[in-house]
Amino acid sequence: MDTGIIKKENIKGVIESLMQMGKVVAPTRQDDMTVFSALPSSEALDLNYTNSKLSPKDYFFPQTEVLFCYEKENNQIHPPLIEDKPACLVGVRPCDAKAITLLDCIFNDPQYKDVYYLNKRKNTVVIGLACTNPQSTCFCTSTGGGPLDTTGMDMLWQDLGDRYLIKAVTPQGKELASKLFGIDKAPEKDLSYAKKQGEKVLSMIPPAFEAEKISEKLRSSFEDSVWETIHEKCLGCAACTFVCPTCHCFDIQDENSRDRGRRVKLWDSCMFPLFTLHTSGHNPRLSGKERMRQRIMHKFNYFKVNNGHVACVGCGRCIRECPVNMDIRQIVSAFS
Amino acid sequence: MWSKEITQKIRATAESLLLEGKVDLIIGYEAGSTPLRTAPSFVRSAEQASLLVWNPFCENNLSVYLEGRKEKVGLMAKGCDARAAVVALQEKRIDRDRLLIIGLPCSGVVDRQKLAASVNIDAVKAFSVDKDSLVLQTEEEVRLPLEDVLHASCKTCSRRNAPVSDIFIGEKSSEPQVKDEFAEVKSFEGLGTQERWRYFRELAQKCIRCYACRNACPLCYCQECIVDQTQPQWFGKTAAEEDTLIYHIIRAYHCAGRCIDCGACSRACPMGIDLRLLNKKLQKDVQELYHYIPGLNPDEAPAFGTFKLDDPQDCITEK
Ligand code: SF4
Ligand code: SF4
Ligand code: SF4
Ligand code: SF4
Numbered sequence: 001m002d003t004g005i006i007k008k009e010n011i012k013g014v015i016e017s018l019m020q021m022g023k024v025v026a027p028t029r030q031d032d033m034t035v036f037s038a039l040p041s042s043e044a045l046d047l048n049y050t051n052s053k054l055s056p057k058d059y060f061f062p063q064t065e066v067l068f069c070y071e072k073e074n075n076q077i078h079p080p081l082i083e084d085k086p087a088c089l090v091g092v093r094p095c096d097a098k099a100i101t102l103l104d105c106i107f108n109d110p111q112y113k114d115v116y117y118l119n120k121r122k123n124t125v126v127i128g129l130a131c132t133n134p135q136s137t138c139f140c141t142s143t144g145g146g147p148l149d150t151t152g153m154d155m156l157w158q159d160l161g162d163r164y165l166i167k168a169v170t171p172q173g174k175e176l177a178s179k180l181f182g183i184d185k186a187p188e189k190d191l192s193y194a195k196k197q198g199e200k201v202l203s204m205i206p207p208a209f210e211a212e213k214i215s216e217k218l219r220s221s222f223e224d225s226v227w228e229t230i231h232e233k234c235l236g237c238a239a240c241t242f243v244c245p246t247c248h249c250f251d252i253q254d255e256n257s258r259d260r261g262r263r264v265k266l267w268d269s270c271m272f273p274l275f276t277l278h279t280s281g282h283n284p285r286l287s288g289k290e291r292m293r294q295r296i297m298h299k300f301n302y303f304k305v306n307n308g309h310v311a312c313v314g315c316g317r318c319i320r321e322c323p324v325n326m327d328i329r330q331i332v333s334a335f336s
Numbered sequence: 337m338w339s340k341e342i343t344q345k346i347r348a349t350a351e352s353l354l355l356e357g358k359v360d361l362i363i364g365y366e367a368g369s370t371p372l373r374t375a376p377s378f379v380r381s382a383e384q385a386s387l388l389v390w391n392p393f394c395e396n397n398l399s400v401y402l403e404g405r406k407e408k409v410g411l412m413a414k415g416c417d418a419r420a421a422v423v424a425l426q427e428k429r430i431d432r433d434r435l436l437i438i439g440l441p442c443s444g445v446v447d448r449q450k451l452a453a454s455v456n457i458d459a460v461k462a463f464s465v466d467k468d469s470l471v472l473q474t475e476e477e478v479r480l481p482l483e484d485v486l487h488a489s490c491k492t493c494s495r496r497n498a499p500v501s502d503i504f505i506g507e508k509s510s511e512p513q514v515k516d517e518f519a520e521v522k523s524f525e526g527l528g529t530q531e532r533w534r535y536f537r538e539l540a541q542k543c544i545r546c547y548a549c550r551n552a553c554p555l556c557y558c559q560e561c562i563v564d565q566t567q568p569q570w571f572g573k574t575a576a577e578e579d580t581l582i583y584h585i586i587r588a589y590h591c592a593g594r595c596i597d598c599g600a601c602s603r604a605c606p607m608g609i610d611l612r613l614l615n616k617k618l619q620k621d622v623q624e625l626y627h628y629i630p631g632l633n634p635d636e637a638p639a640f641g642t643f644k645l646d647d648p649q650d651c652i653t654e655k
Contacts, residue, residue, distance in 0.1 A: 032453055032608055050458070053607070054544070063544065064574040136370055136458045233376040235400065235551035239606045242546045253573055266573055269546075274564050319369065323552045323604035324376050324396055327369035 002174065003186040006157070006164045010182035015042035015090070017181040022086035022123075025059050027052050036089070047091050047159070050135050051315060055096045055245030056089055060120050061103060061267075063242075067116070067252070069262040082119050088176075091129045095140045095313040097152035099245035100126065105307040106248045116265075125172055128153035132197065134205050137316030139329055142208045145313055147201045158194050165194045208329045209336050211300065211310045217335045218301040222293070226334045231292035233324045238269035240318035240326065241295070246311045249275070270294050296331055338443055338465040342506045343390045346412065349438065349505060350385040353410050359436050363401050364412035365394040371460050372448065376401065388412070392465060392482060395445045397600035399424060399554035408434045414442035416489070416598030418498030419631025420554035423594050426638050429557060439501030441509040443482065444490030446470065449608050451485045488612060489599025492517035499632045518620045524613060535613070540580040542607045545573075549611055550587060552604035555594050562586060584614065592618040593639035596631040 006014055018024050024039045027046050034049040036056040069078045092100075104121070107114035131138070131147035140146055150156050154173035157164040165186055168174040177183060241247040251268040255261055268275055271292075276285045285291050303311035312328065319327050350362045366377035366387040374393045378401075379385055390412075398411055399420035411421060418437050424430050451457060459474040470485060472478040490496075494517070497508045516522070524532065547563075550556045562570055563583050572579035588611075595615045602611050622628055625648050628639040 032449060064576060229378070232378050233401075235548065235604075237548040237551040237604070238546040239548040239604070242544050243606060251573070255572055264574060266575075272547075272564070274566075321548075321606035323548050323600075325368040325370075325373040326375075330369055 002168050003191065004166045004177060004183040005186045005190060006166060006180075006183055008162050008164070011045075011047075011164070012042045013181045014183075015039065015045055017179070018088050018090065021179075022088060024088050024090055025056065026090035045090070047129060047157075049091075050131075050133055051093050051095075051138075051317070053317075054243055055099060055315065055317065056092055057096075057099060057103060057245045057248075059089060060100065060117050060124075061107070061248060061250075063267045065116060065265045067263045067265055069260065071260045073259060080116075082116070084119055084123055087120070087124045088127060089124055090127045091157075092126055092153065093131060093315070094128055094147060094149040094151070094153075095138075095145055095315040096245045097126055097128045098140075098145050098149060099152070099313045099315070101152040102246045102303075102307070102309060102311055102313070103248055105303075105309075125154045125176055126152060127173075128156045128169075130156055130158040130198065130201075132159050132201055134201060135316060135320075137319040138205055138314060139208045139316060140314035141202065141205045142329070143211050143310055143312050143314040147205065148198045158197070160190060160194060160197065163190070165190055209333050211312075211332075214332050214335050215300050215304040215310060218297060219305075221335055222297070224335075227289050227293045230331055230334065231288040234271070234288050234292055234326055235324060236271050236273065236288055236291065237323070238267075238271055239321045239323060240328075241269040241271055242267060243317040243321045244312075245315055245317070246299070246313060270298065292331075296328070300332055338390065338392050339506075342441065343388065345505045346388050346390055346438075346440070347385045349503065350379055350388055350410065351382045353436070354379070354382045354385065358408075359410035360407035361405075362388070362410040362412065362438075363398050364388045365390065365396075365398075368393070371462055372446075372451070372457055390440060391463075392443065392446045392470065393448075395448070395487070395600070395603050396552065397554050397598045400552060400600070402430050402435065402554070403557045405430065405434070408436070410436045410438055413437050413439055413498045413501065414445075414598075415493065415495045415497055415499070416442075416596055416600075416631075417554075418500055419495065419596040420598060422500055422631040422634050423555060423596065423638070424557075425634040426636070426641070427594075432634065436503070437498055437501045439498030439504040441504075441506045442490075442496040443509055444486040444493065444496070445603075446482070446485050447487040447603070450487075451480075454480070454485070487599050487603060488520075488610070489597050489602070492519075493597070495632075500634060518616065520613060521617045521620050524617065536581055536584075537577060539584060539609055539611075540577040542609050543575070543580045543584070544607060545575055545580055545583065546606060548604040548606060549601035549609075552600045553591070554598075554600070555591050556587070558590075584611070588614045588618055591615060593622040593626070593628060594630050595619055 025036055026039050027034045027049050028037050028044045029046045033053040034046055035053050039045060066080050107117035134147060150169045154170045156167045156169060168177045249268045249270055251266045253264050277283045285294060299311040353359045362379040364377050365374040367389050368375045372393055374389060376396050376398060377387055397420055398417050402424050421437060425432055455478055460472045462473040464471045468482050470480045470482050492514050494511045494514045496511055571582050597619060599612055622639050626639045
């Protein structure tokens with residue numbers, strides 16, 4: 001089945017049938033925010049959200065991940081349990097789904113494979129949720145995406161009021177659609193309504209800049225005077241990079257006790273001075289200027305050169321969560 | 337008070353201070369990139385002075401930018417910015433003759449998270465302040481009493497005007513009569529161990545260790561924060577509860593007797609964690625034990641920078 005309709009009154013049944021197949025990770029409401037978590041029951045699902053506080057990247061690339069444990073006695077190494085059960089990510093916004101394909105560039109590099117990431121990735125079906133109500137900070141249309149973009153999804157759901165239109169994107173998505181409970185055939189009028197709705201939402205997010213042009217410009221802007229002042233208000237925290245669905249830098253730490261220990265992989269951030277501090281004491285990115293330049297250059301220049309796409313999907317989280325209102329749209333626009 | 341006239345006066349003052357060479361830099365606020373935000377602003381020329389704004393979204397504590405500055409700075413200061421500057425002066429982080437405190441009449445800043453709970457802030461195109469109301473322009477006009485959306489720190493603040501200033505712009509705000517600034521702490525103290533522990537655990541579970549709280553805090557100026565040290569590494573860097581909690585507890589203790597309760601840490605937190613309670617508890621203890629309120633007088637020695645013979649000794653236990 002390529003398209004179909006799920007009536008909202010049937011959504012619980014659909015989620016329950018997904019839960020029978022494996023773990024379902026989906027938006028849930030916690031206090032005042034929406035976050036992705038493994039659903040304890042179908043009731044916990046909350047699809048009426050604009051975007052989640054944190055992106056679902058944490059599912060594939062957890063903030064803290066144990067790589068292995070060791071015991072000194074007999075030099076024993078214990079690998080962690082590798083999750084190989086099927087799982088489903090539900091309700092992922094188009095920007096965040098696309099971000100997963102950018103993480104793939106890093107963790108599924110031809111030379112370096114992150115088995116922890118890839119194991120989950122290959123066992124997980126991604127069901128996206130089209131945007132109907134973009135936020136003032138959304139700018140996906142400036143970075144090659146859009147409210148109905150299906151990049152990184154196996155299936156897309158679109159909220160049509162009392163029903164969801166579903167579209168299978170990949171063969172896995174098609175297969176899943178054929179197994180789900182309660183999917184009806186999509187009538188022509190729903191398809192045309194969905195199209196109109198999509199166009200309307202798209203028109204609500206006029207592009208703020210042209211990412212292509214900016215990447216080009218950044219290639220020769222390493223010494224540009226813009227960097228001298230643009231970082232000045234930045235506090236050097238990691239709010240922007242930790243909430244970002246594409247930021248993927250990590251640190252590896254060994255935690256030792258007397259006779260045992262473990263090796264963990266942890267999120268790290270280019271905005272921290274420690275990130276580039278050498279053992280010698282030298283720090284090649286000495287101030288906020290170099291660090292901010294790195295963050296922007298990596299996203300809009302180096303990543304583009306290396307992987308063919310800018311490493312920003314325009315979700316706007318960094319803008320919302322920055323304590324000093326650093327707006328990445330304004331920074332890159334300075335190079336347009 | 338929040339008014340357009342104050343903004344005009346701020347701009348004029350900044351302009352003349354820069355033109356007369358009395359300061360090299362004014363640190364203030366400018367309009368943010370979305371309607372309900374402002375951003376810290378660094379004004380170095382008279383022409384840029386027109387960027388400066390003054391409104392209830394001026395939420396950052398600007399004293400965070402004083403650390404390590406060589407220039408002569410004019411600091412736009414709410415009560416709490418000035419008090420943080422006083423702590424910086426007491427702790428010899430900045431020279432008095434390189435700091436010009438421009439006091440401003442604060443009426444409390446808005447808690448964006450609280451506001452977002454009652455209005456769709458994405459639909460807001462513009463705002464204004466009409467006496468005690470915040471007026472939001474959405475499809476229709478929304479009027480909210482400012483009092484209802486003030487940040488928790490501002491609700492218990494009775495030092496809205498800078499205690500020390502070189503210039504004061506506008507008329508001083510009337511200081512509200514706060515019934516009991518420690519009411520929340522007291523009810524927390526009254527909880528059982530389990531319940532108090534739950535508060536700590538919930539805090540730690542939510543925290544993503546982004547350190548926005550630490551970096552937004554004007555008192556957290558250590559060259560190398562203990563959580564960042566690797567030689568030796570004092571504790572784990574994971575987002576696990578035990579590692580996260582130890583960070584928060586250490587930070588709170590490092591700010592004891594220094595925290596001026598501006599709430600900048602809580603406002604900076606992307607996860608909406610109420611960090612204030614812990615700080616407020618220590619503030620209460622310091623006040624009760626040492627009769628000390630931080631950030632009022634640059635010539636006074638800070639609570640933990642001095643020793644009086646009649647200081648309570650109960651903390652020293654003999655075994
Ligand atoms: S841009 Fe904002 S969120 Fe990012 S490090 Fe700077 S202050 Fe923190
Ligand atoms: S850089 Fe900002 S807008 Fe771009 S993907 Fe990351 S968080 Fe979203
Ligand atoms: S704590 Fe006091 S001085 Fe600071 S912003 Fe709130 S009301 Fe103003
Ligand atoms: S700002 Fe919030 S999430 Fe970040 S470290 Fe502080 S408490 Fe944790």
